[in-house]
Amino acid sequence: MSFMQINDLKVHYPVRGGFFNTVIDRVLAVDGITMEFERGKAYGLVGESGCGKSTTGKALIGLEKITSGSIIYEGENVTNARRSRKSSFNRDVQMIFQDAHSSLNPRKRVKDIIAEPIRNFLSLSPKEEERKISELLEIVGMPEDAKLKYPHEFSGGQKQRLGIARAIATNPKLIIADEPVSALDLSVQAQVLNFMKDIQNEFGLSYLFISHDLGVVKHMCDHISIMYKGRFVETGTKEDIYTNPQHIYTKRLLSAIPEVSPLGREDRKRERIRVEQHYQAEHKNYYDENERVFDLVPVSNTHAVAATSSVKEVI
Amino acid sequence: MQFVRFKLIKFNTITGRRVNLSKELLKINNLHTGFRIKDTFYDAVDGVSLTVNKNEILAIVGESGCGKSTLATSIIGLYDQNKTRVQGEIIFDGKNLASLSEEGLNEIRGFQISMIFQDPLSALNPLMRIGEQIEEGLSYHTSLNKMEREKRVLELLKQVGIHNPERVARQFPHQLSGGMRQRVIIAIAIACKPQIIIADEPTTALDVTIQAQILDLLIDLQAETEAGIILITHDLGVVAEVADRVAVMYAGQIIEEASVEELFTNPKHPYTRSLFNSIPQMNAQSDRLNVIEGIVPSLMNLPRSGCRFSSRIPWIPGEAHEENPALHEISPGHFVRCTCWKEFQFKTDKGGGTHELYANK
Numbered sequence: 188m189s190f191m192q193i194n195d196l197k198v199h200y201p202v203r204g205g206f207f208n209t210v211i212d213r214v215l216a217v218d219g220i221t222m223e224f225e226r227g228k229a230y231g232l233v234g235e236s237g238c239g240k241s242t243t244g245k246a247l248i249g250l251e252k253i254t255s256g257s258i259i260y261e262g263e264n265v266t267n268a269r270r271s272r273k274s275s276f277n278r279d280v281q282m283i284f285q286d287a288h289s290s291l292n293p294r295k296r297v298k299d300i301i302a303e304p305i306r307n308f309l310s311l312s313p314k315e316e317e318r319k320i321s322e323l324l325e326i327v328g329m330p331e332d333a334k335l336k337y338p339h340e341f342s343g344g345q346k347q348r349l350g351i352a353r354a355i356a357t358n359p360k361l362i363i364a365d366e367p368v369s370a371l372d373l374s375v376q377a378q379v380l381n382f383m384k385d386i387q388n389e390f391g392l393s394y395l396f397i398s399h400d401l402g403v404v405k406h407m408c409d410h411i412s413i414m415y416k417g418r419f420v421e422t423g424t425k426e427d428i429y430t431n432p433q434h435i436y437t438k439r440l441l442s443a444i445p446e447v448s449p450l451g452r453e454d455r456k457r458e459r460i461r462v463e464q465h466y467q468a469e470h471k472n473y474y475d476e477n478e479r480v481f482d483l484v485p486v487s488n489t490h491a492v493a494a495t496s497s498v499k500e501v502i
Numbered sequence: 503m504q505f506v507r508f509k510l511i512k513f514n515t516i517t518g519r520r521v522n523l524s525k526e527l528l529k530i531n532n533l534h535t536g537f538r539i540k541d542t543f544y545d546a547v548d549g550v551s552l553t554v555n556k557n558e559i560l561a562i563v564g565e566s567g568c569g570k571s572t573l574a575t576s577i578i579g580l581y582d583q584n585k586t587r588v589q590g591e592i593i594f595d596g597k598n599l600a601s602l603s604e605e606g607l608n609e610i611r612g613f614q615i616s617m618i619f620q621d622p623l624s625a626l627n628p629l630m631r632i633g634e635q636i637e638e639g640l641s642y643h644t645s646l647n648k649m650e651r652e653k654r655v656l657e658l659l660k661q662v663g664i665h666n667p668e669r670v671a672r673q674f675p676h677q678l679s680g681g682m683r684q685r686v687i688i689a690i691a692i693a694c695k696p697q698i699i700i701a702d703e704p705t706t707a708l709d710v711t712i713q714a715q716i717l718d719l720l721i722d723l724q725a726e727t728e729a730g731i732i733l734i735t736h737d738l739g740v741v742a743e744v745a746d747r748v749a750v751m752y753a754g755q756i757i758e759e760a761s762v763e764e765l766f767t768n769p770k771h772p773y774t775r776s777l778f779n780s781i782p783q784m785n786a787q788s789d790r791l792n793v794i795e796g797i798v799p800s801l802m803n804l805p806r807s808g809c810r811f812s813s814r815i816p817w818i819p820g821e822a823h824e825e826n827p828a829l830h831e832i833s834p835g836h837f838v839r840c841t842c843w844k845e846f847q848f849k850t851d852k853g854g855g856t857h858e859l860y861a862n863k
Binding site: 399407 | 565566680709710711712713714715717718721736737738739740742743744745762763766767776777778780781782789790791792793794797
């Protein structure tokens with residue numbers, strides 16, 4: 188049973204101009220997406236830069252004004268609502284940012300950074316708070332003396348782990364992770380990913396994992412949605428997407444991922460070029476005249492693909 | 503300060519350039535590049551020897567801070583002269599680039615050796631039109647006149663897969679997308695048909711689809727021009743797709759060097775093997791990724807003797823390491839530093855738990 192639903196979410200930015208600075212156009216950053224979140228599952232959001240995946244994440248947590256659509260959290264409509272500080276939505280949905288360094292206040296000690304959500308949402312005595320912080324630091328594998336240090340004293344991977352510690356401080360149900368490892372080295376990335384899996388198993392967390400790295404998404408997520416120009420192109424379980432891609436955009440994306448083996452790279456290159464040509468040739472069948480992706484049509488219980496123009500006419 | 507830039511008139515134009523007959527283009531001998539921190543020089547590149555052959559893509563792989571970009575900037579002298587010390591030999595075309603003056607390097611940079619940068623936006627001048635930026639190198643290094651240069655610019659833009667070269671040549675960098683900008687950077691790099699192209703993370707800032715296109719373009723161009731390419735990257739997927747030969751760097755040293763097939767099918771050094779195990783693989787189903795304990799030591803704290811990787815594999819006994827680790831040729835063309843690879847096994851192999859959560863304690 189899902190605990191959170193998003194229905195036809197839209198985020199449009201007005202483009203102002205002209206003599207009276209009126210709205211002359213709109214940027215359709217997110218244009219009608221529908222999702223459901225179940226407990227303990229990880230959802231991946233994949234797409235090229237500029238496809239609206241980060242905007243989706245920000246809109247969910249309330250950092251971006253939603254133009255239309257609704258977010259239902261445990262039966263309660265929380266769209267653009269003026270939520271009280273003690274609202275359970277604010278406490279239960281947390282975010283991990285891409286750039287760990289700029290998401291930590293450089294003038295605060297680690298203790299105060301992690302204490303912030305605790306002070307906002309949980310009423311603990313100073314002693315309990317102290318203990319909670321030590322506990323969190325231990326969960327993310329940082330030494331006790333990190334408490335009194337400042338963010339600049341840590342390496343990139345350590346900073347990202349502090350960001351995670353802050354996100355899990357209030358025992359959230361959903362964590363929105365916006366490219367949490369794209370700035371990290373391979374082995375540090377492995378460390379953070381392993382760790383995110385561990386706490387998922389331990390606390391039954393759900394993730395919305397926003398990334399452009401399909402390898403990472405495949406490793407982490409049960410359910411993957413591919414995004415293009417603010418709309419879903421294809422959505423389904425990991426197996427649906429990787430073994431049975433239906434949309435040409437998904438196929439093109441999958442063919443472009445470099446494989447970690449030099450064997451057969453000539454074939455892969457030929458395949459890539461073939462898929463690219465197919466994409467160019469078939470392009471007009473899969474998008475309407477404004478490059479908008481058609482609505483999703485279910486293929487199976489878990490798998491849905493954007494329609495083609497021929498299917499569209501039949502409907 | 504000269505008010506008029508000294509223009510070099512070359513006898514050898516683009517078309518009639520002296521052809522280097524030997525296969526070896528660039529030979530680096532025991533290169534040390536050190537940076538000054540409080541009056542002491544610390545070597546970021548510590549005794550690297552490499553050769554780059556004609557018509558070959560040599561990939562240099564490593565984590566950030568292992569010295570791979572420093573190696574690239576040492577080759578073409580793009581370092582701060584006051585704070586950097588370069589020792590050793592970089593032999594190119596009979597000259598030692600490490601001891602060449604700025605003027606001497608200017609003659610080579612962009613003409614015989616050129617570079618593709620990671621961030622295309624900061625590598626392009628925001629105030630110059632694309633056409634002019636590509637022309638710059640041509641007017642400096644060749645004796646083509648204005649008309650010929652413009653013709654060559656359009657030809658280059660076409661070559662790198664830009665469909666509307668006339669319009670793009672008149673545009674400014676901010677009007678282009680990231681992939682287009684990177685294509686322009688490549689056009690600038692290949693303008694004078696260089697013998698060596700150094701590509702420093704050429705696709706890191708790009709999306710996967712664009713990355714695939716740029717890599718295919720690089721391979722095609724290389725096949726055409728028979729240039730030697732030094733590809734610096736941390737993405738092993740990219741290496742597997744394009745490289746011919748791979749050198750893995752760790753803490754300023756090359757720790758393994760082999761052909762791409764050999765390295766990917768038969769990696770030996772513990773560091774290389776650990777790296778492979780920490781990639782979230784597309785088709786591997788294992789749940790946990792391997793983590794290398796500890797961190798790359800900073801420049802000042804780098805141990806200068808013994809095996810530099812030993813601190814990150816503490817469960818391997820000290821006797822397994824060499825006193826002064828050297829590169830050993832274990833099979834033709836496959837070099838591995840130190841002897842610890844013979845004893846190495848992953849911690850989980852022995853049944854011990856991975857303690858990566860506390861790795862940085």
